[in-house]
């Protein structure tokens with residue numbers, strides 16, 4: 001492989017370590033976590049030890065569901081420069097017993113409503129920007145299921 | 147542990163001081179506290195200095211170089227929004243332990259216009275803000291309020307009424323950055339920052355400093371006939387909770403600190419004359435009514451509707467105007483909350499005085515996490 005082709009090779013990098021993008025493009029990206037073998041607590045991404053019970057045995061990797069439900073949310077109107085606002089910023093509970101922050105689409109940000117509580121959402125991934133090395137930065141986002 | 151008295155209180159008006167540096171702001175507050183106590187820096191045996199944004203800049207020692215470098219031990223404290231109150235607690239423990247008789251606690255911060263959006267930094271290419279939810283404080287505390295909505299059907303108006311109350315109180319506080327009433331209509335219709343918090347439901351940021359002189363009982367009696375006592379000092383961090391840290395939990399550690407503090411003081415919330423609590427956002431104040439046991443779970447909406455937390459109400463909350471009026475210079479906030487209680491107990495709170503105040507509670511919470519509660523009594 002020549003140097004030119006190597007530098008042109010763009011990578012698809014996850015925006016957070018707990019989003020995994022398989023090498024094989026036919027495989028779907030997914031969120032993953034670690035489960036304590038002693039107490040069952042689940043954490044996003046990798047862990048050194050269990051933050052609930054303090055157990056130091058290696059935690060077990062878990063593949064997290066791509067469907068969850070909205071626990072709570074805010075609608076952020078004033079944000080850092082360069083971002084589109086408003087956006088629905090939710091806490092999404094996953095069935096494995098862990099939660100994830102997510103932007104939720106398919107809701108009207110101008111009309112926040114108690115009806116949003118408990119709404120089922122599904123994860124999808126999207127390129128959100130290019131990093132300084134030219135790699136794609138991939139984020140997990142959520143869409144309301146009807 | 148020995149009894150500890152607060153003998154000196156000094157504070158500058160919170161606001162913006164672009165022409166001054168944080169050391170001179172802190173020195174002003176420290177000198178004010180020493181004068182109020184009727185002592186000189188030479189009598190101070192230990193100094194605890196709280197400053198967050200410049201936590202590696204040896205602010206405490208630099209203050210001493212301004213006001214009298216006596217060579218005593220100085221510790222610099224950083225503990226998120228609870229930085230100042232943690233410094234106060236270090237000074238309290240230094241005296242309570244019997245190691246020192248006179249300690250000086252100073253809290254200071256210079257934030258300028260950086261605001262709560264200014265924090266962060268790091269690699270912007272991999273910032274999750276706005277693409278995977280929010281970590282910005284208005285949104286985080288928005289979610290905390292929305293959780294109360296989900297559990298109890300609380301409405302945006304309930305949170306807005308807290309902003310109205312605190313700004314009404316703040317009109318009479320000369321130390322407050324803003325001394326301006328905000329009618330309900332204005333609060334509801336103000337620019338939305340992060341639902342349900344509008345502009346007037348978010349605390350302003352700025353610069354500030356506050357300082358307190360603490361003494362052992364024996365020493366205090368040499369300087370005052372009316373010492374104010376620290377009846378409890380509690381500090382907690384987050385216990386494990388299922389959604390944390392994805393969703394910051396501002397409730398559990400506050401409840402844990404409240405229990406510790408009430409046990410130490412040997413009183414319950416119904417015996418409090420007043421409370422200064424951490425209203426960084428209006429949504430935060432409402433949930434802390436319940437966390438501190440000022441009302442039962444699910445009753446915070448009715449509590450504000452009835453006017454219980456206003457001056458003249460059942461249990462005045464944030465007579466100072468709260469952070470919503472005063473501003474929130476992170477390192478100074480925790481000391482300032484305690485001083486507010488001191489002034490009320492002394493009957494020195496002017497137009498915002500809570501009549502016949504005998505015992506007050508000062509609460510501060512920093513995300514990430516640290517919660518302090520001090521109970522202060524006559």
Ligand SMILES: [Zn+2]
Pocket residue numbers: 036037038039040041050051052053054055
């Ligand atoms: Zn465990």
